[in-house]
Amino acid sequence: MVIAIGSDHGGFALKEAVKKHLTEKGIEVKDFGCYSTDSVDYAVYGAKVAHCVADGEAQYGVLVCSTGIGISMAANKVKGIRAALCCDMHAAEMTRRHNNANILCMGGLVTDEKTGLEIVDTFLSFEFEGGRHQRRIDQIAAIENGEL
Numbered sequence: 340m341v342i343a344i345g346s347d348h349g350g351f352a353l354k355e356a357v358k359k360h361l362t363e364k365g366i367e368v369k370d371f372g373c374y375s376t377d378s379v380d381y382a383v384y385g386a387k388v389a390h391c392v393a394d395g396e397a398q399y400g401v402l403v404c405s406t407g408i409g410i411s412m413a414a415n416k417v418k419g420i421r422a423a424l425c426c427d428m429h430a431a432e433m434t435r436r437h438n439n440a441n442i443l444c445m446g447g448l449v450t451d452e453k454t455g456l457e458i459v460d461t462f463l464s465f466e467f468e469g470g471r472h473q474r475r476i477d478q479i480a481a482i483e484n485g486e487l
């Protein structure tokens with residue numbers, strides 16, 4: 340499994356913790372930055388990770404900004420991306436089971452490291468259930484294609 344990760348300055352610390360955690364579990368991580376707490380723009384990093392996932396170069400992505408909001412908005416502009424902002428393990432489980440989310444977003448000023456790593460592990464532990472949920476995913480894709 341390959342996981343693409345990225346953050347702005349507000350998510351840098353949690354993104355680094357996620358990188359260490361996943362690497363220690365033997366998961367390959369592609370880190371698209373940022374690489375310090377110097378101020379940067381979250382849309383740039385959201386786009387890098389989203390394109391990597393959309394192109395199939397990573398199975399999932401993890402993105403972090405201060406709130407998780409802006410970077411999820413940016414990632415969701417890329418076709419094929421379903422980026423979900425999760426603040427707890429229940430949301431992380433449900434967005435995999437029902438939404439087939441392919442990018443997990445978190446807020447570095449919202450979610451502490453311990454909780455953030457639990458959210459990541461939960462997100463990676465659940466599979467999409469398909470069925471009626473596939474119809475709804477297809478409707479999201481139809482919006483992207485201007486059909487709905």
Ligand SMILES: O=C(CO)[C@H](O)[C@H](O)COP(=O)(O)O
Nearest residue numbers: 349404405406407408409410
């Ligand atoms: O959470 C974010 C976007 O949703 C950003 O991390 C936040 O807006 C950055 O703000 P600042 O430049 O004041 O650190």
